[in-house]
Amino acid sequence: MEDREIIDLYWARSQNAVAETKTRYGRLIYSIAMKILRRHEDADECENDTYLRAWNSMPPARPAVLSAYLGKITRNLALDRYDQEHAAKRGGSQIPLILEELEECIPDESGMELPLEMKDLLNHFLEEQTTTARKIFLRRYWFGDSVKEIALLYGLGESKVKMTLLRSRQALREMLEREEVTL
Secondary structure (H helix, E strand, O other), rough: HHHHHHHHHOOOOOHHHHHHHHHHHHHHHHHHHHHOOOOHHHHHHHHHHHHHHHHHHHHOOOOOHHHHHHHHHHHHHHHHHHHHHOHHHOOOOOHHEEEEEEEOOOOOOOOOOHHHHHHHHHHHHHHHHOOHHHHHHHHHOOOOOOHHHHHHHHHHOHHHHHHHHHHHHHHHHHHHOOOOOOO
16 A cells, blocks of 8 residues: 555544554564664554554644654654663663764754754755765664664675764764854
8 A cells, every 4th residue: 555545544534544554664663663772562662652643643744755754753752762761771772872973963952853944954964965875874863773784784894884974973063063053
């Protein structure tokens, strides 16, 4: 079933909307949650919460790209759950490392969503990156993949991934400074 048809099911308040969403995007949703939370039970709960949030938000929302919409919901729910449960104490999570890597580049918004201007700047920044650098950046900072996972995914050495991420963070910082974004 196509995204447009799934969204139409939500708008029609059909119970099949959730089942079709799970069939098409269940693995993606679970994967995003698992990368952040690192516990199957937490990822399962986050996946179910994503379906509920999607159900409650459509209508009025009519997402242009359903996978991105669901991914954003999942990521936000997983990060909220991570904050609540202090998952770092259990070990294995990439979140503390990811946040540490980005703390010098991204302004602290105290857990709030990024303002529209910042989203536009990030989108512009990513458009200027090479395809490989953009993919690596997104796999690390959106999906929460480890350096090792990214290296395996793209057939690169871990040092190449680390260097690409370092250069991307430096380029992002320079762009934000040029735009006079307060850090």
